[in-house]
Amino acid sequence: MNRLASAKPWLLSGPALLLFLVFLLIPLVMTFLLSFNSFSFYGGIEESYGLGNYIEILSDSYFYEIFLRTFLIALGTTILCVLLGVPEAYILLRMRPFARSLMLLVVLGPLLISVVVRTLGWSILLGNKGVINEFLIRLDLISSPVKMLYTSGGIVVALVHVMIPFMIIAVWAALQRRDASAEQAAESLGASPVKVFTRIVLPQAMPGILSGSLIVFSLSASAFATPAILGGRRIKVISTTVYDEFLNTLNWPLGAAIAVLLLVSVLVIMLSWNRLVEKRYSGVFE
Amino acid sequence: MNSNGKYSLIFNGLFTIFMVAPLVVVIGVSFTPTGYLEFPPSGLSLRWFRAILDNPDFIDAAWISLKLGVCSATVSTIVAVPAALAIGRERFLGREALQALFLSPLTVPTVVLGIAFLRLLSLLEINGTFIGLTLCHAIIITPFVLRLVLSSVVGIDQSIEKAAVSLGASGWVVFRRVTLPLIMPGVVGGWVLAFITSFDELTVTVFIVNPSTTTLPVRLFSHITQTTDPLIASVSTMVILFTVALMLLINRFYGLDRLLMGESR
Amino acid sequence: MSFLEIKALTKRFFDMTAVDDFSLSVERGEFVSLLGPSGCGKTTTLQMIAGFEDPSSGSIILNGRNLSKVPARKRGLGIVFQTYALFPHMTVEQNVAFGLEMRGISGDDRRQKIANALDLVKLSHLAKRFPKAMSGGQRQRVALARALVIEPELLLLDEPLSNLDAKLREEMQLELRRIQQDAGVTTLLVTHDQSEAMALSDRIAVMQNGRLMQIGTPFDTYESPKSSFISNFLGKSNCLDARLISTGDDGAKLDVNGIQITGPAVNLLPGKVLISLRPERIDIVDSAEGVLPARVLERIFLGDQWLFRLETTIGNLLVVRRNRGRREAEPGETVHIAWLPEHLRILPQSQENVA
Numbered sequence: 055m056n057r058l059a060s061a062k063p064w065l066l067s068g069p070a071l072l073l074f075l076v077f078l079l080i081p082l083v084m085t086f087l088l089s090f091n092s093f094s095f096y097g098g099i100e101e102s103y104g105l106g107n108y109i110e111i112l113s114d115s116y117f118y119e120i121f122l123r124t125f126l127i128a129l130g131t132t133i134l135c136v137l138l139g140v141p142e143a144y145i146l147l148r149m150r151p152f153a154r155s156l157m158l159l160v161v162l163g164p165l166l167i168s169v170v171v172r173t174l175g176w177s178i179l180l181g182n183k184g185v186i187n188e189f190l191i192r193l194d195l196i197s198s199p200v201k202m203l204y205t206s207g208g209i210v211v212a213l214v215h216v217m218i219p220f221m222i223i224a225v226w227a228a229l230q231r232r233d234a235s236a237e238q239a240a241e242s243l244g245a246s247p248v249k250v251f252t253r254i255v256l257p258q259a260m261p262g263i264l265s266g267s268l269i270v271f272s273l274s275a276s277a278f279a280t281p282a283i284l285g286g287r288r289i290k291v292i293s294t295t296v297y298d299e300f301l302n303t304l305n306w307p308l309g310a311a312i313a314v315l316l317l318v319s320v321l322v323i324m325l326s327w328n329r330l331v332e333k334r335y336s337g338v339f340e
Numbered sequence: 341m342n343s344n345g346k347y348s349l350i351f352n353g354l355f356t357i358f359m360v361a362p363l364v365v366v367i368g369v370s371f372t373p374t375g376y377l378e379f380p381p382s383g384l385s386l387r388w389f390r391a392i393l394d395n396p397d398f399i400d401a402a403w404i405s406l407k408l409g410v411c412s413a414t415v416s417t418i419v420a421v422p423a424a425l426a427i428g429r430e431r432f433l434g435r436e437a438l439q440a441l442f443l444s445p446l447t448v449p450t451v452v453l454g455i456a457f458l459r460l461l462s463l464l465e466i467n468g469t470f471i472g473l474t475l476c477h478a479i480i481i482t483p484f485v486l487r488l489v490l491s492s493v494v495g496i497d498q499s500i501e502k503a504a505v506s507l508g509a510s511g512w513v514v515f516r517r518v519t520l521p522l523i524m525p526g527v528v529g530g531w532v533l534a535f536i537t538s539f540d541e542l543t544v545t546v547f548i549v550n551p552s553t554t555t556l557p558v559r560l561f562s563h564i565t566q567t568t569d570p571l572i573a574s575v576s577t578m579v580i581l582f583t584v585a586l587m588l589l590i591n592r593f594y595g596l597d598r599l600l601m602g603e604s605r
Numbered sequence: 606m607s608f609l610e611i612k613a614l615t616k617r618f619f620d621m622t623a624v625d626d627f628s629l630s631v632e633r634g635e636f637v638s639l640l641g642p643s644g645c646g647k648t649t650t651l652q653m654i655a656g657f658e659d660p661s662s663g664s665i666i667l668n669g670r671n672l673s674k675v676p677a678r679k680r681g682l683g684i685v686f687q688t689y690a691l692f693p694h695m696t697v698e699q700n701v702a703f704g705l706e707m708r709g710i711s712g713d714d715r716r717q718k719i720a721n722a723l724d725l726v727k728l729s730h731l732a733k734r735f736p737k738a739m740s741g742g743q744r745q746r747v748a749l750a751r752a753l754v755i756e757p758e759l760l761l762l763d764e765p766l767s768n769l770d771a772k773l774r775e776e777m778q779l780e781l782r783r784i785q786q787d788a789g790v791t792t793l794l795v796t797h798d799q800s801e802a803m804a805l806s807d808r809i810a811v812m813q814n815g816r817l818m819q820i821g822t823p824f825d826t827y828e829s830p831k832s833s834f835i836s837n838f839l840g841k842s843n844c845l846d847a848r849l850i851s852t853g854d855d856g857a858k859l860d861v862n863g864i865q866i867t868g869p870a871v872n873l874l875p876g877k878v879l880i881s882l883r884p885e886r887i888d889i890v891d892s893a894e895g896v897l898p899a900r901v902l903e904r905i906f907l908g909d910q911w912l913f914r915l916e917t918t919i920g921n922l923l924v925v926r927r928n929r930g931r932r933e934a935e936p937g938e939t940v941h942i943a944w945l946p947e948h949l950r951i952l953p954q955s956q957e958n959v960a
Contacts, residue, residue, distance in 0.1 A: 063426035067438055070419035070482065074441055077479050081456035082448070088459060142355050145348045157352070159591065160359055162600050167363065167583045168540040170560045171576040175362025177568070178369055178377055185365055185379050215362060223601050247345060276449030278543040279557075283564055293451035293543065300455055300547065310459075313452045320449055499690040502657055505677045506684040507704035507755060517703075521694040 089310035099306055107311035117295075117312070124291040125319075127206055127281070128274035131213040135270045136263055138214065139221030143262075144255055146222070147229055165219040169279045176212040177203060177284055204286040212280045217273055221266040228262025229255070264331045272320045292316045363580055370573035377568055388574035398575050401559040405539050408470070408555060412477035413485075413534035419478070420485040421527060425519075427486075428493035443483045453480065454547035461548055468550025476548055477538045484537055485530035488599070492526025529594045536586060606669070608633040608791055609759060614663035616649050616815075623649040625815040627663070631793065636785055638794040638802035641812035642838070647795045650812075651761055654793065656680050668758055678707075683752030683790070687764040689744045691736040697723070697747050698732040704755040722754035725784055742773050749781070753788050760785070762794040766801055778804045799839045803827065811835050833952055836881040843887075843922045849878045849951065857951055861919040864897070868949035879952040884912070884925040886948040889934065895941025901934050915942065 064071075090103040111117045146157055164172060179185045180202040187199040202208040232255075240254045278293040285294065292312060299309030344352070369377050373385035392398055420442070426432075427439050445453060457476040461467035496519070504518045520527075542557040549558050556579065563572050590599055607630035616624040624646040631637050639647040652658040654665055656677030665672045672680055692700050701722055705715045723729045726746035736744055745765060752760060765781070766774045782805050785792050796802050802809050803823040810820045819831045830836035833844045850858040852875070857868045859880065868880065892898075899915035899922070911933050913924040924942065926933065934940045 060432060063430040063432045063435065066426035066430075067423040067442075070423040070442060071438070073415075073419055073475065073478065074482075077457070077460065077475050078441075078445065078453075081460035082452075084459050084463070085452065085456040138355065138358075141348075141351060145344050145352050148344050148348075155591075155597070157356070158597050159587065160356055162596055163584065163587055164359055164363070165600065166536050166540070166587055168542070168557050168560070168576075168579055170542055170557050170564065171366060171579050172362050174560075174564060174572060174576055175364075175366045177564075178365045178379060178573075179362060212362075215358065218359075219600075226601060272447065272449070276451055278451055278546075279561065283561070293449070296451050296455060297546070300458065306455075306459075310455060313449070313455050316449050317452045320447070324447065497688050497690060499686040499688055500692060502655075502677075503684065503686060503690040503751075504692070504703065505657075506655060506680070506682060507751070508678050508681070508707035509703070510678060513707070518692060521692075 085310050086314055088307055089314045091307040091310075093305045093307045098304075107308050108315075110308065111311055111315065120290050120292060120295050121315075121319075123206060123289070124275055124293075127209055127213065127291065128271050130206075130210045131217055131274040132267050132271045134210065134214045135218050135221040136267060139218050139266065140225050140256070140259055140263060141251075142218075143222045143225035143229060144251070144259070147226065161222055162219050164215070169216055170283070172216060173212055173280045173283045176208070176215065176280075180208045180211070180284070203284060204289055206285075206289060209281050209284050209289065209291075212284055213274050213277060216277070216280060217270045220269045220273065221263075224266030224269065225259050225262040228259050228265075232258045261331075264327075268324060268327050272324060275320055275323075276316060366573050366576045367580065369570055370577040372570050372573075375569065377570060377573065388570040389578075391571050392574055392578070395571065397554075398556070398559060401554050401556040402578075404470075404553055405556040408473055408477060409535040409539040411470075411474045412481060412538045413531050415474060415478040416482045416485050416534050417489075417527060417531050420482050420530065421489055421523075424486055424489035424493050424523075428490050439486075442486050445480050446483045450480075450543035454544040457544060458547040467548060468553055470553055473545065473548060473553055473555075476544060477541060480541060480544055481534035481537045484533045485527075488530035488533065489523060489526045492523040496522050525594060529590070529599050532586070532590055532594075533599055536583065540583075606666075607631060608635075608668055609793075610664075610666040611650075611654070612664045612666070614650065614653060614665065615661045616646070616653060616658060617661045622815055624653070624660075627812075627815070627817050629810060629817065629820070631791060633791055634789050635808065636782075636792045636794065636806045638796055638806040638809045639812055640796055640799060640802040640809050640838075642797055645812040646815035647797075647812050648763065649815075651763055651793070651795045654759075655682060655684055655761055681755065681757055683755060683757030683760045685745075685748045685752050685760070685762045685765045687767060689736075689748040689768075691744055691747055691751070693736055695735075696732065697728060697734050697736070697739075697750075700736070700747055701751050701754050704751065708755065718754055722750040725753065725787060726750045741769050742777060745769065745777060746780075749784060753784070753790065757790060760788075760790045760792040762792065762796075764796055764798075765794070767796075767798065774801070781805060803839070809839075811838065830881065830950065830952070833879050833881060836950065836952070841884050841923060841925075843882045843884065843920075845880050845882075845920050846954070847878050847880045847951075849873060849875045851875060856946060859951070864919050866896070866919075866949070867946045868951050869947050871951045873951065873953055877954045879954050881950040881952055882922070882944060882948065884923040887922060887924045887942050887944050889913075889924065889926060889940050890943045892941045894943055896943045897941070899940055899942050901936050901938050901940060903936055904933065915940070917942070 088099070089107055090105065092100045092102055092104060092106050094100060142161070146154055146161065149157060181187070182199040182201065182203065184203065186202070187196070190196045191199070237250050237254050240250045245253065276293055277291070278297065281289065281291045282294045282297070285291065290298075293316070296309045296313050296316070299305045299312065365379050368379050368381055370388055371384050371386070372378050372381040373383045373387055423438070423442060427435055458467065461472045461476070464472075466472040500522070501514050501518055504514045509517065540557060541555070542561055545555050546558050546561065549555060560572060560575060587596060590596055609631040611627060611629040614624055614627040615622065627646070627650055629637070639650060641647050649658060653660045654672070656672065656675065660673070692703065695703070698719060701719050702715060705718060710718065720729065723732055726749050728743065728746050728750065731739065731743065736747065739747070748765070766777055769777060778801060794802065794805060806823060808820060809823050809826050811818045811826065813834055819826055819835055826835065827839050830839060836842040837844065845861055847859045847861040849871075850860055852858070852870050852873065854870060856870050859866050859868055859878070861880065897917050897919065899917040902914045902916050902921070904914070905912040908928065910928050911926045913926065913934070915922050915924055922942070
């Protein structure tokens with residue numbers, strides 16, 4: 055009886071476990087091992103193990119620049135998502151149910167639409183002869199087009215569009231549990247709308263902001279489609295570099311090493327962020 | 341219910357424009373009668389929608405994406421439902437590790453997953469095959485199914501199942517007649533979300549397709565990186581319309597907020 | 606042998622004993638309540654009878670059949686859960702039909718039984734409704750019909766009225782009693798609500814800390830509680846420390862805070878005791894007939910009655926007085942109180958003076 059009781063959950067999750075073992079854990083381990091192999095242009099991947107790829111990456115300012123750019127783009131995206139997403143989530147929560155469900159379609163809907171399609175929209179908007187530049191020239195605000203496509207800034211704008219639903223969802227989840235009468239209480243005690251927001255709403259939204267930031271940052275740091283389409287050949291980030299190593303240069307071991315570094319840095323950032331958040335907020339929010 | 345002030349409404353309006361603009365632009369461009377991307381279009385023409393029919397590449401890719409979405413969402417649902425029952429119901433050693441494993445594809449950067457799958461599939465010599473694609477997509481989308489099914493499993497009042505047992509139902513009958521119908525919203529919601537995720541997937545797929553299994557996002561991506569003509573916009577418009585139709589359907593029967601934000605009502 | 610025999614039932618979770626040596630006999634057709642505060646073990650006892658928990662030791666024998674090795678689904682008991690546990694995806698009719706289906710009853714026989722069950726709970730007109738579209742009281746009836754339609758040997762009710770509002774709860778108490786008697790089914794009710802237990806049951810079994818403390822008819826249990834816990838749990842009670850001086854055929858002599866009073870004879874040794882006096886047994890009277898003077902500290906008007914808190918030389922006392930539409934004493938006034946000695950209950954303070 056007892057033995058059966060302990061076998062049951064493993065039987066139930068057996069199929070999923072098998073799938074994840076063969077198609078997730080084994081390939082990840084293989085990729086990790088691959089990153090220690092070496093590569094020659096004529097001989098392909100060689101069955102030798104060494105830290106050569108890592109030394110190459112860490113000693114080359116070219117890769118250094120790519121890593122720095124990637125994390126700066128991710129940081130910029132995260133900050134903009136907080137600045138726009140938090141007020142928007144709060145506004146959404148205060149809407150009447152009908153308007154709210156309509157706005158949710160607008161805000162969350164893009165999440166379900168292909169990133170390639172959304173990025174195409176941004177490339178049409180941001181180009182030198184794109185919608186925004188043409189519009190600004192017609193208003194005589196600028197005389198010559200501002201370069202937005204193929205810049206890090208353009209990538210950040212499009213990434214904000216892609217990532218902001220995640221921030222809104224996280225903040226929404228945190229604020230939904232709040233007692234809305236606390237805001238009325240603050241108002242009755244004489245707080246202005248701005249004070250209500252900064253002193254009452256923001257602290258309650260904080261757990262959501264922190265977890266949303268983590269999601270947005272890690273997804274932005276590993277984003278591929280948006281930087282690949284809007285960055286062109288010159289503005290490379292980690293994922294597009296990995297892509298090039300694998301499918302153009304065919305130096306798989308080097309690509310694998312870059313990918314492993316990306317994975318490790320994302321994991322390190324996640325774990326230290328979580329630890330920070332736990333320390334700061336342990337016990338404050340149930 | 342609180343109402344928003346003037347500035348809030350202005351902010352909301354600008355935000356809406358920001359969210360909708362790229363999609364509106366894509367749809368607008370696709371109606372151009374000219375041979376280049378222009379917005380607003382100088383006229384209304386279906387020229388580039390007709391052009392889709394002359395490009396079997398896109399139509400084939402769309403079929404592959406549809407089939408892939410259906411197959412991988414189904415595989416993922418079949419393995420995730422029992423796993424969710426185990427994780428949501430039973431108390432056993434390793435339960436949390438198992439849950440972390442099944443949710444881990446959300447945290448591993450997709451590009452890492454892409455090369456890992458490429459490495460495995462090429463060693464198994466099934467790279468670029470439909471079955472390989474299906475199983476890899478199943479990995480990526482299982483977290484979505486698991487989360488939704490899990491939240492509906494946890495939401496069940498267990499005394500409902502006890503009631504069925506007390507009335508004489510055996511374990512299998514309880515599952516088929518009571519448990520399954522009760523978690524069905526989560527299962528269906530999870531399947532749909534998984535389907536859409538698979539249908540849109542680019543980063544992983546771009547590593548593991550071959551010319552005969554190229555999916556729609558991959559086809560669009562490689563087209564955009566080579567040329568930009570209004571054809572890409574008209575195909576994208578079709579993708580938008582298809583997704584919006586699915587979205588409205590979900591919203592009608594399940595609630596988009598519930599699908600994306602978990603149980604909120 | 607009784608219809609239901611529970612013998613020395615015990616349930617231990619790790620180092621905690623939830624149910625401790627619990628024995629109970631229930632006659633066929635009887636309605637017995639397990640009454641106690643939350644955590645007293647009453648729900649665990651019910652779960653063991655239902656077959657959802659395995660007892661650590663002891664036995665449950667229903668109509669001569671030992672249930673210990675019988676799985677829950679083969680015990681054939683009707684259970685009404687606290688949350689009703691209706692199948693939300695089935696109509697009322699389908700909910701009621703489920704148990705019959707599991708027994709392979711079909712056709713006219715099934716239809717007839719469903720019709721009878723719905724008739725019994727007066728829900729025939731809502732057969733096609735889904736539970737979501739029903740009120741709490743209606744759901745409660747569906748749950749009853751579903752449990753009764755399988756003609757169980759034993760009906761288990763787990764806090765069945767706790768999710769209803771106060772007014773509906775009173776209505777359902779009468780209704781539940783009628784249905785139980787119409788169906789003639791032996792019933793075990795688990796509740797923490799003393800008024801519910803008293804209104805419904807033939808006998809009440811009071812539990813505390815996993816043990817059965819007292820069993821008897823509602824009247825006897827209310828009138829002669831065996832401990833201060835029970836006297837406080839069933840209704841309100843004034844409990845005071847006292848010293849038993851002597852007891853004999855002419856009654857007991859007690860000393861309460863230096864005041865000599867008398868009470869009924871008891872089977873206790875002289876020494877420290879507790880006395881318990883129900884608020885409704887204390888009367889406010891003219892000074893000539895009074896036993897003690899008292900000062901009104903506060904009074905609360907409850908519609909049909911007044912509740913007074915009085916300060917006396919033996920301690921503060923609660924007194925309930927029926928509202929007779931007359932002026933009553935106000936806070937600060939001095940009144941005189943009296944009670945009949947036989948209404949006093951003398952309880953052991955600890956085990957030491959139990960004779």
